[in-house]
Amino acid sequence: MPLVATSNDVAKLAGVSQATVSRVLANGVVSDATRRKVLAAAAQVGYVPNLGARAMKTGRVDTIGVVVADLTNPFYPEILDALTTTLNAAGQKVTLWNSDGPGNDAALHAIRAGSVDGVVFTTVTESSEPLREALARRSPVVLVNRVVEGLSCDQVSGENREGGAAVAEYLLRHGHRAVALLGGPTSASTSRDRGMGYEAALTGSGVTLEPQWNQRGPFTHEFGFRAMTALMTGQVVPTAVFCTNDLIAFGALDAVRSLGLSVPRDVWIVGFDDVDMARWPSFDLTTVHQPTKEMAASAVRILLDRIADPETPPRHSTFSCRLVVRGSTDHAHA
Amino acid sequence: MPLVATSNDVAKLAGVSQATVSRVLANGVVSDATRRKVLAAAAQVGYVPNLGARAMKTGRVDTIGVVVADLTNPFYPEILDALTTTLNAAGQKVTLWNSDGPGNDAALHAIRAGSVDGVVFTTVTESSEPLREALARRSPVVLVNRVVEGLSCDQVSGENREGGAAVAEYLLRHGHRAVALLGGPTSASTSRDRGMGYEAALTGSGVTLEPQWNQRGPFTHEFGFRAMTALMTGQVVPTAVFCTNDLIAFGALDAVRSLGLSVPRDVWIVGFDDVDMARWPSFDLTTVHQPTKEMAASAVRILLDRIADPETPPRHSTFSCRLVVRGSTDHAHA
Numbered sequence: 043m044p045l046v047a048t049s050n051d052v053a054k055l056a057g058v059s060q061a062t063v064s065r066v067l068a069n070g071v072v073s074d075a076t077r078r079k080v081l082a083a084a085a086q087v088g089y090v091p092n093l094g095a096r097a098m099k100t101g102r103v104d105t106i107g108v109v110v111a112d113l114t115n116p117f118y119p120e121i122l123d124a125l126t127t128t129l130n131a132a133g134q135k136v137t138l139w140n141s142d143g144p145g146n147d148a149a150l151h152a153i154r155a156g157s158v159d160g161v162v163f164t165t166v167t168e169s170s171e172p173l174r175e176a177l178a179r180r181s182p183v184v185l186v187n188r189v190v191e192g193l194s195c196d197q198v199s200g201e202n203r204e205g206g207a208a209v210a211e212y213l214l215r216h217g218h219r220a221v222a223l224l225g226g227p228t229s230a231s232t233s234r235d236r237g238m239g240y241e242a243a244l245t246g247s248g249v250t251l252e253p254q255w256n257q258r259g260p261f262t263h264e265f266g267f268r269a270m271t272a273l274m275t276g277q278v279v280p281t282a283v284f285c286t287n288d289l290i291a292f293g294a295l296d297a298v299r300s301l302g303l304s305v306p307r308d309v310w311i312v313g314f315d316d317v318d319m320a321r322w323p324s325f326d327l328t329t330v331h332q333p334t335k336e337m338a339a340s341a342v343r344i345l346l347d348r349i350a351d352p353e354t355p356p357r358h359s360t361f362s363c364r365l366v367v368r369g370s371t372d373h374a375h376a
Numbered sequence: 377m378p379l380v381a382t383s384n385d386v387a388k389l390a391g392v393s394q395a396t397v398s399r400v401l402a403n404g405v406v407s408d409a410t411r412r413k414v415l416a417a418a419a420q421v422g423y424v425p426n427l428g429a430r431a432m433k434t435g436r437v438d439t440i441g442v443v444v445a446d447l448t449n450p451f452y453p454e455i456l457d458a459l460t461t462t463l464n465a466a467g468q469k470v471t472l473w474n475s476d477g478p479g480n481d482a483a484l485h486a487i488r489a490g491s492v493d494g495v496v497f498t499t500v501t502e503s504s505e506p507l508r509e510a511l512a513r514r515s516p517v518v519l520v521n522r523v524v525e526g527l528s529c530d531q532v533s534g535e536n537r538e539g540g541a542a543v544a545e546y547l548l549r550h551g552h553r554a555v556a557l558l559g560g561p562t563s564a565s566t567s568r569d570r571g572m573g574y575e576a577a578l579t580g581s582g583v584t585l586e587p588q589w590n591q592r593g594p595f596t597h598e599f600g601f602r603a604m605t606a607l608m609t610g611q612v613v614p615t616a617v618f619c620t621n622d623l624i625a626f627g628a629l630d631a632v633r634s635l636g637l638s639v640p641r642d643v644w645i646v647g648f649d650d651v652d653m654a655r656w657p658s659f660d661l662t663t664v665h666q667p668t669k670e671m672a673a674s675a676v677r678i679l680l681d682r683i684a685d686p687e688t689p690p691r692h693s694t695f696s697c698r699l700v701v702r703g704s705t706d707h708a709h710a
């Protein structure tokens with residue numbers, strides 16, 4: 043028996059054509075009797091079908107897992123689009139998981155089964171189980187967008203702290219002192235870092251972020267709407283509000299409109315991400331631009347490098363973010 | 377040699393522990409020498425690793441391909457979210473392809489390689505190559521959202537024609553006669569059927585859709601914006617415009633605002649899909665609600681049924697759609 047059997051050996055032993063062998067192994071339509079005969083022959087001669095053979099030879103399945111969160115936040119479809127396009131172009135299949143709901147378990151299962159060569163996490167917190175599992179198994183992993191301090195793995199992110207600081211400096215330069223923050227959860231590094239950069243720059247200029255003007259909630263339109271309504275119906279109202287992502291800012295803009303007020307006349311609003319919709323006239327949102335496509339491409343390159351050479355030391359790659367001034371602030375005086 | 381070798385047989389022959397065999401086969405970190413020894417032993421005793429073994433036994437890889445289009449159209453993230461959640465809950469992995477760009481080739485390749493058990497197409501036209509390939513190979517396929525007439529495969533869709541007719545009837549009931557249509561491409565069944573239902577209902581009431589008020593373009597905000605600007609700056613302007621999806625309607629709303637006009641005072645706008653954003657105060661869009669989650673769940677059920685029993689006759693499953701009246705039309709008089 044040769045060391046590596048071929049499908050021809052299987053065909054001969056089973057007394058069928060090579061095409062039938064291929065059909066059985068490629069999930070085609072054959073009778074149960076034929077399937078059994080072919081599988082018995084394959085086992086006997088030690089034939090491993092292509093997919094398995096390649097996986098056994100290289101240890102790779104050419105499949106990358108991508109973990110996303112809430113797809114109704116327009117940031118995620120944009121980064122998912124960029125990741126999928128880059129991965130497909132590199133000959134990789136993409137297995138998608140949504141970390142809300144059953145996706146987390148599915149991701150864990152796939153990592154354990156070795157059915158992906160690596161995982162891109164676009165959303166993650168310290169307590170993420172699939173991330174911990176992937177790292178424990180030494181599976182190649184890259185975090186894009188979110189970072190986890192002290193974690194020994196590849197990470198790609200925007201310069202969130204600097205972006206938050208740029209917003210504060212812009213508002214201060216235009217004379218704002220009564221400023222507020224509507225932030226996502228502090229467990230998300232993006233939100234935490236953007237808020238820290240903002241607050242530090244304010245403090246550095248002697249401006250205090252009042253506790254009642256420093257609100258945290260989920261990254262949703264609904265939170266932005268509710269929190270902004272509360273801010274604008276208080277006894278004293280802020281003159282400018284920084285929302286740590288665009289989706290919260292859209293909710294805040296809607297709240298202002300629903301109260302019969304107007305932006306930027308009554309209050310300035312600034313977001314973060316610069317999703318496609320931010321430039322729509324409905325929103326015309328001043329926001330911090332993240333180079334989403336470049337971040338996705340970089341994450342893919344880093345992950346494929348690591349798969350090729352697992353011994354590469356972990357890299358942290360950061361992309362600078364720039365303020366894009368539009369109509370939700372007084373862009374005539376930018 | 378037993379007919380079906382176990383990993384224990386491999387371990388004995390290679391002179392390593394069973395854990396080492398597992399590590400080699402599960403894509404773990406081992407030396408090249410160990411990997412070679414284990415793989416040679418596996419081939420010799422005819423051992424097939426689990427993934428391959430399961431695929432050989434059942435002919436299944438528990439992976440479903442999902443083909444989506446432009447993820448910046450908020451309809452796609454919503455249906456993708458519903459499909460992924462349902463598939464993960466059913467123990468299926470999801471391989472994602474974007475039919476724009478390299479995703480089409482990747483889908484074709486995976487279908488040929490048998491690396492998915494079936495494919496959900498959320499966007500497809502008669503000329504789709506992956507669809508033709510899947511059908512030629514008798515791979516289980518379900519179309520959700522889009523339909524292709526005369527195609528012998530499972531299809532799930534909203535009642536697009538009835539939805540379009542309901543819009544026409546609503547506008548006629550409120551006295552509109554100068555009505556327009558901003559439609560997506562006619563190669564998309566959704567757009568074609570919605571437009572046909574709309575036009576037929578108008579014609580049935582003696583109202584003609586003027587050719588210059590019947591515009592077609594891509595399913596984008598930009599097309600809606602541009603086409604609506606043209607409509608509203610013409611010599612005669614329509615009093616109501618039906619856009620065959622919400623994204624076009626958002627563009628149309630933005631165009632009206634940018635012209636300093638207002639909705640519904642100067643013109644009524646109606647969309648189709650009822651994506652989450654349609655209810656945001658920024659848009660407050662009257663639209664036709666598609667039961668996206670139910671359609672996705674139904675498509676998954678039908679596809680898994682077909683994989684289990686390939687002889688089931690193809691089913692066409694349609695879901696009724698209802699008009700949701702909001703502020704982009706005169707909802708006080710709905």
